[in-house]
Amino acid sequence: MNKKAAIALLILAPLVAAFAAGLRVYYSLNIWQYPGPSIVFEVRPGEGFASVNGRLHSKGVINSAKLFHRYSQVQGLMTKFQAGKFEIKEGTTMLGVIDILVHGTPMLNKITVPEGKNLFEIAAIFESGGVTKAADFIKAAKDPDLMKELAIPAERAEGYLYPDTYSFPDNTDGEDVVRIMVKHFRNKTMDMDLSHDDVILASMVEKETGAAWERPRISGVFHNRLKKRMRLQSDPTTIYGIWERFNGNLRKADLLEVTDYNTYKIPALPKGPICNPGLEAIKAALEPESHQFLYFVSRNDGTHVFTKNYKDHLKAVDDFQKNPSARKGKSWRDLPQN
Incomplete structure (x- = not known):
């Protein structure tokens, strides 16, 4: 080998090696594809890059953990991976995997x-x-x-x-x-002139009936009682006031306990809403049915008997609450949903 050829070889060899290395990097990042099958990969909250990198490589999603690390480091992406679950499909390149984890929308x-x-x-x-x-x-x-x-x-x-x-x-x-x-x-109620008291009342209407057509009538009962400064005497409000210790059994002692939500003890609305009402209950609170009813008693099937005086109310209690046969095998879930 003459001197000129040796010099040329010394010059070309590193260039060829660098080209080959660059080709391998390009192939790994842009051409090599995850062979599948498609998987759901989860980046756990607080999980470090090394852990994510290792798990991707162990699952065969990337073909070089070292290159994945180096590329992410150079691009400043090591702390940019989102927490969440991501679908990685068959045929995804390594650059595609990075894009999914950094910019993709979690499942x-x-x-x-x-x-x-x-x-x-x-x-x-x-x-x-x-x-x-x-x-x-x-x-x-x-x-x-x-x-x-x-x-x-x-x-x-x-x-x-x-x-x-x-x-x-x-x-x-x-x-x-x-x-x-x-x-x-806010978006659902933006066209309504809605006060906080209206939301409270709507939440009570929502909890009192499983029958959609009864909502305006029950709202009317509450409006009538409030006008007369009568106690609303609503079990759901009382239950909400003790919710964090309620065991499913409403006792007489609970009805006698003074809380901001016990409407057996206060002649007003409870302190705040007791649930999150839907739009129809909100409409019923704003547009109550006009009538003279002051009482209602459950028929044990999701509907109620409405009465105008205490005497008729007591009779309804006897008929539907104290009569075991009236309570057997009935559910509001059997009502038509309209």
Whole structure:
């Protein structure tokens, strides 16, 4: 080999090696594809980059943990991975995996919050669905600073957590969930002249009946009693006042206990809403049926007997509450839902 050839080799060899290395990097990042099958990969809250990198490599989602690390480091992405569940499909490149974890939308949990649930029940629903911890949701729903931010004239968000179907990623912050639900409430009621007392009354109407057509009539009973300064004597309000220690059995002692929610003891609305009403209950609170009824008693099937005086009320109590045969095998769930 002459001198010129040796010099050329010395010059070209590193260039060829660098080109080959660059080609390997390009291939690994842009051409190599995850062979499948499609998987759901979860980045856990607080999980470090090394753990994510190692698990991706062990599952065969990336073909080089070292290159994945180096590229993420150079691009400043090591702390940018989102927590949540992501679908990684067959045929995804390594750059595609990075893009999914950094910029993609985490998979969402579809959660339905039924009408008439209180904030404690909603917290349990979201926790069971993997959205947020119940304790975090309850803390947010009682946070005075958040209530001020959301313009809620009360100590808690009860009544303003609109019942509907929501989609949230795993481990959503409790405050964000509350904000979204209250914003949804505002959007649904933006055309209504709605006061806080109206929300309270709507929550009572929601809890008192499983029959949609009875809501305006029950609202009318409450309006009539309030005008006469009669106690509303609503079991659901009393139960809400002791909710965090309620065992499912409403006792006489509970009815005698003075709380801000015991309408057997106070001649007014309870302190605040007792659940989160749907739109029809809110409309019923604003537009009560006009009548002279002052009492109603459950028929044990979700509907009620309405009466105008105490004598007729006592008869209805005897017929439907003290008569065991009137209580057997009936449920509001059997009512037509319209």
